[in-house]
Amino acid sequence: MNKYIEKAERTHKLTEDELVSLLQDPSSSGELAISADRVRAKYVGSGIHLRGLIEFSNICRQNCLYCGLRRDNPKIERYRLSEAEILELAKKAKSYGYKTVVLQSGEDIYFSVKVLTNLLYKIKEMDLAITLSLGERSLDEYRAFKQAGADRYLLRIETTDKNLYEQLDPGMSFKNRKSCLWNLKELGYEVGTGCLIGLPGQTLHSLAQDILFFQQLDADMIGIGPLIPNMDTPLAFAAKGDFDLTKKMVSLLRLLLPEANIPATTAMETLKADARVIILQAGANVVMPNVTEGDYRRKYALYPGKICVADTPAQCRCCIGGKIKSIGRYVAQDKGFRSHISTRS
Template identity: 40%
Template sequence: MDDLKHQYIIICESTSHMLNTDRLLKLRGIKTELTPTPSEYGSICTTAIAFDAEDKSFIEDILQKNYLGFQQIHPYQPRKLSGLIRSLKNNIISQPFNEVMVKIQEGKELTKEEIVLLLKSDSQSEKEALYQAADKMREEIIGDTVEIRGAIEFSNYCKKECNYCGIRKGCTTPSRYRMTEDEIMESVYQLHQWGIKTVILQSGEDDYYTTDMLIQIITRIKRETKMGVTLSIGEKSYDEYQFLREAGTNNFLLKIETTNRQIFEFIHPDDNYDTRIQCSEWLRELGYANGSGNMIGLPGQTEEDIAEDILFFKKMRIHMIGIGPFIPAKGTPFETYETGSIEMTLKAVAVTRLVCKNVYIPATTALASIDPDGQTKALKCGANTIMLISTPEKYRKNYQIYSHKNMIDLASAFKSIAEANRSIPKYLKVTPQEVV
């Protein structure tokens, strides 16, 4: 089901209706895929059901005979960027680069070779054209408002030994901590008071927090604040993901980090590539708004590898894609490795916007950690989300997954948004003047 041009999508009234519809269609032998809802039909962080055009009549008959809470069936319409080539008329670009821009303008899917060509753009004029195209795609699909979310890093214990990570098992650099439920809720209340709609609960892979403990925290957040909940807690079993989803978790962030199997195994000595892929598939199947992402500048990584990552995001129908430079932490086996390129990270952000289109792309904390203007730059080339570091002050310096981490707060988020000439979300209950 890779050719979306010959597909239709089903828009449902709710996530539960969508999952029930998808389950029934699969039982009837119909191949379906869960995909981020195109912006013209609903919110980016909702999920639609994609199916091949040849099954349309059969599906319509099934839906008419079963009340499944569906609203409409729409043909998939490739997103075009009318006027893109005209807007680039002052840029000096090569013929091959121009041909790729024409395909983007016409809404055609890019090949791996064309993605690599964009990633390898090295002239200033072509890079500016790439960023301009990505920003135009972002503006037309999502608009100018920057989504703001708050991340609470509730534990820096981890059972894994990733070679680059500052909270890896056995790393002696941080003081270990685990937040209590009440401590977590204090930070949640602060975010809720500011008007923020989604909280991200992030930790190392820490088995101290059982599924029942996590469900209790999620249930309390939902009951007391009605906020959206994103989990970023690593690899779990299918049943654990299902229980957490049923408890009210909306989104799950599990980065692939690289789709190059050899690099993945090099940076994760005690991890399994196939397990990571399986977990991502389970999350999609269970109806999570699925988050992933990669690191730019990993040892041995090429533009071809990054292109494969981007195609993976598209194939897996990822809703939120975090792209940041590789930053090794002190006290790890990789501490002397070179930090990833800011420029290549920005190009990857831009190309991901052009290829994946209607997704959330954060201006990552990692970018801000090696360039004070990194988030502003990312917002100007396709990014549309900022995540605040909302971990309590007494803990946050110990969540050093990479060295010299920038502790993004509301003031710095407002600054980046203003410098990028973008808009603060209307749901916020605090103004820039109040946080200066």
């Protein structure tokens, strides 16, 4: 076995240079996946957690250069779901057997503390775990959402290269992004973060630093995905993120953060058919099937080629269930909070 993979599996630690050496070695991918799959089985088991994704607004005050929801994109057809529509989708998510709903949107300030906390109380009555992914808010807002029942929060750091971050997310500050993550930790959320793979100017050292940052934060969830260039954004002609590099990143994340919940993300499947099944066998243990209905799926257009745009939530549930069974795994029946095996033993 490659000596760094053996070390990572045994100690769950690698230096930045060791990570880079594995990321740049074209022959390490298969061995990394096998090792990560062993660590996944040992720390988080064979159950796969399904989180029902509700894309409730594509209105955004930010202007990230890669994202179709950016405020300066005039081509996107904007929408915002009503409280009743969101509650209906949450109810349906529950009926498909999902134990968690992920409420995701652009940075849409219509969803004030008052509007959102009302909604959270009602969803909580359905006995669902709630993950929020609404972008940057103040400490007080995060506190109010937590008190109203939010359990988890997803906020990708996108890249730990400060200059690159501030160039690609104009008007946003890297310092604030990091303090949001620490604030969420402090408030007792399960914190999810992650990065984009293949940003123009991103280096392997920067990706290695991303992994070390997730370790330092002790992230409970890490969602990564390849950049998929969107023709209606300034990054229209950037190269796509590389699938094999994304897969290696997932395996390294599992080796270095063995207890984390790691999803096989939708963007990966835009790059490669059956990507989620491949990634679930390379360290991942979570899938986030879309429960947004009808034309809203298409309108939540972060990038082109999004999968499942023409499918219904019921079709997605059935499809993903079949894929999970085909690889000898099963759909977990609990809410899927982060495991704490190492601190228990």
